[in-house]
Amino acid sequence: MTPQSPFMIAATVRVGQMKNLRTLLASMNKVPGHADPDNSLIPFSRFDRLHFARFVIIEANTTHEIKEFGVKPRLWRPTLAFLGDIDGDMHTFLAELVEQAEPGLKKIFSHCDGFSEEDQNLLEWIQAHTINPRANYVNWIGRTVKQIHEEAALHRSLSTYLQKIVDDVGRENVRTLRQKLLSHVEMEKYKGRLTLSPPEPTPTDWKIRNLLHMIGVPLILLLLSPLLLAIAPFFALRLRMLERSDPELFIRPSYEHINELSKQEDWDVSNQYSVFGDVKPGLFRLLTFKFILLLTDWFARHVYNRGFLARIKTIHFARWVFMDNNHRVFFASNYDGSHESYMDDFINKVGWGLNLTFSNAVGYPTTRWIIKEGAQRELAFKYTQRRHQIPTEVWYKAYPGLTAVDLARNSRIRQGVEIRQANDAEIREWLSLI
Amino acid sequence: MKKSNDFEFDDLQGLLRFGYGKLTDTCFMLLNIANVDAAKQWLNTAPISNAVTMDSPPDTALQIAFSVHGLRILGVSESIIGDFSDEFIHGMTRNENSSRRLGDIGRNAPERWEWGNDSVTMPHILLLLYAKKGDLEAWRKTVEDDRFSQAFQLLRQLPTSDIGRVEPFGFDDGISQPTIDWTYRQSTDPHERDRYSNLLAVGEMVLGYPNEYGQYTARPLINPKKDQLATGLPDAEDDPALKDFARNGTYLVLRELGQDVPGFWQFLDKASSSKSKKREHLAAAMVGRERNGTPLIAEHIPGISRKDHGNHFTYDLDAKGNHCPMSAHIRRANPRTGDLPGGVTGLGIVGFINRLIKILGFGQKPEEDLIASSRFHRLLRRGRSYGPFLAPEDAIKPDAPVAERGLQFICLVANISRQFEFVQNAWIVNGKFNGLQEEPDPLLGNREPLLSGGSTDHFNRPDPSGPMQKTCHLPQFVTVHGGGYFFMPGLRALKYISALPANGGNSSS
Numbered sequence: 001m002t003p004q005s006p007f008m009i010a011a012t013v014r015v016g017q018m019k020n021l022r023t024l025l026a027s028m029n030k031v032p033g034h035a036d037p038d039n040s041l042i043p044f045s046r047f048d049r050l051h052f053a054r055f056v057i058i059e060a061n062t063t064h065e066i067k068e069f070g071v072k073p074r075l076w077r078p079t080l081a082f083l084g085d086i087d088g089d090m091h092t093f094l095a096e097l098v099e100q101a102e103p104g105l106k107k108i109f110s111h112c113d114g115f116s117e118e119d120q121n122l123l124e125w126i127q128a129h130t131i132n133p134r135a136n137y138v139n140w141i142g143r144t145v146k147q148i149h150e151e152a153a154l155h156r157s158l159s160t161y162l163q164k165i166v167d168d169v170g171r172e173n174v175r176t177l178r179q180k181l182l183s184h185v186e187m188e189k190y191k192g193r194l195t196l197s198p199p200e201p202t203p204t205d206w207k208i209r210n211l212l213h214m215i216g217v218p219l220i221l222l223l224l225s226p227l228l229l230a231i232a233p234f235f236a237l238r239l240r241m242l243e244r245s246d247p248e249l250f251i252r253p254s255y256e257h258i259n260e261l262s263k264q265e266d267w268d269v270s271n272q273y274s275v276f277g278d279v280k281p282g283l284f285r286l287l288t289f290k291f292i293l294l295l296t297d298w299f300a301r302h303v304y305n306r307g308f309l310a311r312i313k314t315i316h317f318a319r320w321v322f323m324d325n326n327h328r329v330f331f332a333s334n335y336d337g338s339h340e341s342y343m344d345d346f347i348n349k350v351g352w353g354l355n356l357t358f359s360n361a362v363g364y365p366t367t368r369w370i371i372k373e374g375a376q377r378e379l380a381f382k383y384t385q386r387r388h389q390i391p392t393e394v395w396y397k398a399y400p401g402l403t404a405v406d407l408a409r410n411s412r413i414r415q416g417v418e419i420r421q422a423n424d425a426e427i428r429e430w431l432s433l434i
Numbered sequence: 435m436k437k438s439n440d441f442e443f444d445d446l447q448g449l450l451r452f453g454y455g456k457l458t459d460t461c462f463m464l465l466n467i468a469n470v471d472a473a474k475q476w477l478n479t480a481p482i483s484n485a486v487t488m489d490s491p492p493d494t495a496l497q498i499a500f501s502v503h504g505l506r507i508l509g510v511s512e513s514i515i516g517d518f519s520d521e522f523i524h525g526m527t528r529n530e531n532s533s534r535r536l537g538d539i540g541r542n543a544p545e546r547w548e549w550g551n552d553s554v555t556m557p558h559i560l561l562l563l564y565a566k567k568g569d570l571e572a573w574r575k576t577v578e579d580d581r582f583s584q585a586f587q588l589l590r591q592l593p594t595s596d597i598g599r600v601e602p603f604g605f606d607d608g609i610s611q612p613t614i615d616w617t618y619r620q621s622t623d624p625h626e627r628d629r630y631s632n633l634l635a636v637g638e639m640v641l642g643y644p645n646e647y648g649q650y651t652a653r654p655l656i657n658p659k660k661d662q663l664a665t666g667l668p669d670a671e672d673d674p675a676l677k678d679f680a681r682n683g684t685y686l687v688l689r690e691l692g693q694d695v696p697g698f699w700q701f702l703d704k705a706s707s708s709k710s711k712k713r714e715h716l717a718a719a720m721v722g723r724e725r726n727g728t729p730l731i732a733e734h735i736p737g738i739s740r741k742d743h744g745n746h747f748t749y750d751l752d753a754k755g756n757h758c759p760m761s762a763h764i765r766r767a768n769p770r771t772g773d774l775p776g777g778v779t780g781l782g783i784v785g786f787i788n789r790l791i792k793i794l795g796f797g798q799k800p801e802e803d804l805i806a807s808s809r810f811h812r813l814l815r816r817g818r819s820y821g822p823f824l825a826p827e828d829a830i831k832p833d834a835p836v837a838e839r840g841l842q843f844i845c846l847v848a849n850i851s852r853q854f855e856f857v858q859n860a861w862i863v864n865g866k867f868n869g870l871q872e873e874p875d876p877l878l879g880n881r882e883p884l885l886s887g888g889s890t891d892h893f894n895r896p897d898p899s900g901p902m903q904k905t906c907h908l909p910q911f912v913t914v915h916g917g918g919y920f921f922m923p924g925l926r927a928l929k930y931i932s933a934l935p936a937n938g939g940n941s942s943s
Contacts, residue, residue: 432900
């Protein structure tokens with residue numbers, strides 16, 4: 001199994017270069033916000049390990065909101081971030097990136113502070129500007145881009161062939177149907193039109209680190225449990241105090257802002273989401289935020305790694321990143337469906353989870369006991385998440401037209417090719433997927 | 435608990451409570467205001483029907499709704515208008531993205547609409563006249579008095595016709611409607627709403643009341659100290675110091691949908707090799723009901739006889755769509771899901787653990803629970819058909835009479851974005867609805883390919899034997915000809931509008 005990794009490169013934009021940078025980034029796009037996979041700056045389609053990528057200029061449009069807490073807004077310089085999700089480890093990918101797209105990357109990063117196109121080692125500079133997420137979510141750990149493409153091709157091929165033969169063979173004749181489909185796959189493989197590569201061996205160092213993480217986090221929490229129990233009442237007290245006193249900001253986002261965001265949405269079956277805001281002031285909120293993200297990361301790695309994040313099955317990748325010395329947080333996700341349906345799904349299915357993390361951010365609707373209300377205050381939540389959302393200049397998805405549910409289904413279809421079903425009911429189930 | 439006669443039905447336009455089904459003759463007018471003062475005078479005395487029940491049902495009814503242009507021309511201040519939703523202010527055709535999401539591309543593109551795409555063809559006022567059979571002309575004369583003729587200019591009269599209980603394709607229509615909970619019988623707390631209920635909070639349809647989240651939808655509130663005129667408006671329940679301009683009002687969504695009746699039945703006839711039984715099966719599978727309205731569901735639902743199913747059923751026992759395909763129109767338009775998949779069984783600690791497991795997403799099948807909480811996406815439908823009726827048996831004939839047929843689709847909602855636009859986008863147009871494979875609504879879909887090139891012109895019926903039954907190359911059966919968002923005010927708000935200070939003279943811009 002090849003595990004997935006996130007990467008994120010961030011650098012402040014040189015003063016006076018914003019407009020040029022935006023124009024340059026827009027030149028990579030085919031439709032607003034969507035990269036041409038073969039664009040000359042970074043031909044994304046050449047990277048067969050790359051699932052998603054985006055360029056976003058992180059601007060603190062909402063930084064004044066912290067004034068409501070009696071805190072002076074910190075200075076924030078617009079920051080260019082290049083982030084994505086890949087198969088395998090980040091360092092080899094970055095090297096590959098530089099190898100394949102050095103001129104384009106240099107052109108882009110020359111708009112950033114501390115980078116000059118002539119005398120710079122690009123890879124070193126990039127490595128010095130990477131940021132790790134606090135928590136990272138992968139819809140299906142181990143599912144590679146290659147696998148996704150192979151399985152999608154398998155599904156297409158089987159679907160066409162099944163239509164051809166179903167009337168001749170008869171739809172009741174499921175064993176014959178299966179036999180014919182399996183022979184068809186063998187033939188297509190032989191002809192080189194289908195490939196079903198076996199998974200690569202799991203890297204040993206990843207296995208060890210993953211195991212240590214899986215055991216380590218609960219172990220440490222267990223060791224700390226007397227302490228955690230002891231502070232729990234104080235935590236609860238302080239939490240309720242803050243929940244009562246934190247100002248709630250009910251500010252409607254401007255239509256122009258919504259328009260700018262929605263211009264980029266709903267071209268494909270999936271969309272991107274980038275949101276940026278301030279962490280609420282005070283150590284209590286920061287520590288709570290960090291602790292929740294520690295748990296989120298643990299659950300994402302070891303529990304929710306098989307196609308669902310609690311009740312949500314439409315998120316491909318998501319990450320939480322602390323920036324500006326833990327004063328701000330950046331969240332990015334790739335999801336299926338429209339923005340409105342993503343948010344409604346969030347509110348109705350995992351409102352509690354949103355509340356846990358984002359109630360520690362400025363502008364989030366008031367929560368009760370950290371999991372109640374919050375997102376359920378529908379309009380306040382929808383306003384705040386849109387207000388804090390920032391446009392993504394360039395977005396790339398390696399498998400347009402496919403949702404996370406599609407990917408899971410294709411994997412099940414492939415599994416049915418490789419593992420014999422035990423009885424007719426299972427064969428029928430398999431055939432119904434195609 | 436409130437009694438239903440406590441509700442301010444006398445301030446509500448009747449359409450929120452009644453479908454006026456007995457008033458079979460209708461005239462839907464798109465009006466522009468030619469003379470603002472005359473318009474206000476007419477509005478001041480206009481016989482707009484309220485929602486109070488009478489001993490004998492009325493012989494006529496009159497309803498009114500305004501576009502944002504209409505409100506502006508009548509002098510409603512920008513500070514009030516700015517507090518309406520973006521969807522209402524900027525309209526159904528506000529930008530390319532909204533058109534993409536609503537499926538208004540290709541043949542449905544607003545550039546091809548007959549009305550509603552620009553300020554020239556988007557009316558100021560929508561006036562709905564209803565009358566008993568044969569009474570419409572007289573009613574129209576009463577409504578269109580001298581002042582009316584001075585005040586308004588008829589931009590367009592939307593065609594309507596009485597073809598009985600069916601819609602133009604020949605299916606019984608209007609069966610699935612939410613029941614509005616006028617008496618607050620039902621809690622909106624998620625803990626009590628695991629299962630689907632047809633009862634819906636007033637605030638989902640009427641502005642100024644708590645919605646299914648227990649919240650008040652944002653709307654224009656007025657400080658009466660700054661606006662004397664507003665003293666006649668109802669108080670805002672959530673902020674008693676302010677007056678509620680929108681209370682007892684609602685948003686009215688109108689879409690003129692052309693239906694190609696011969697095209698629909700001739701395609702089905704071909705796809706079923708002219709076998710009438712097969713054709714009817716396929717048609718019913720696309721709609722989700724037989725022509726007489728019987729829903730396609732498992733025969734036995736405990737406690738309810740099949741005859742009474744009409745609107746009393748869910749798809750809980752048909753998770754795979756073997757009875758009613760996932761893609762069937764009525765399953766998309768209302769998936770009838772509760773807040774938690776399959777509800778929660780067990781009491782006390784068992785129930786608690788059960789609930790926790792479900793909330794955390796465990797123990798689910800891969801394609802379970804993709805669509806939940808239907809209660810936040812319901813529409814109160816009030817549409818009327820147009821064009822001559824054509825029986826399916828005649829529609830399949832090659833010489834079937836050609837005519838403009840279709841539906842003046844009307845729905846009333848408190849939140850255009852979460853209700854109408856969500857249903858239209860995420861459930862109707864979205865080819866990935868409920869785990870489907872690039873299948874938009876078989877009736878309403880526009881058949882435009884995905885950006886990645888994938889085709890969307892097919893309809894799959896799951897089959898218990900295993901392989902799905904595919905119907906390919908569906909043509910487009912329904913085409914959008916026009917549409918718009920309107921605000922249907924409460925009657926006190928209508929008085930407020932008609933009493934606004936004159937800004938003088940003619941205004942046609």
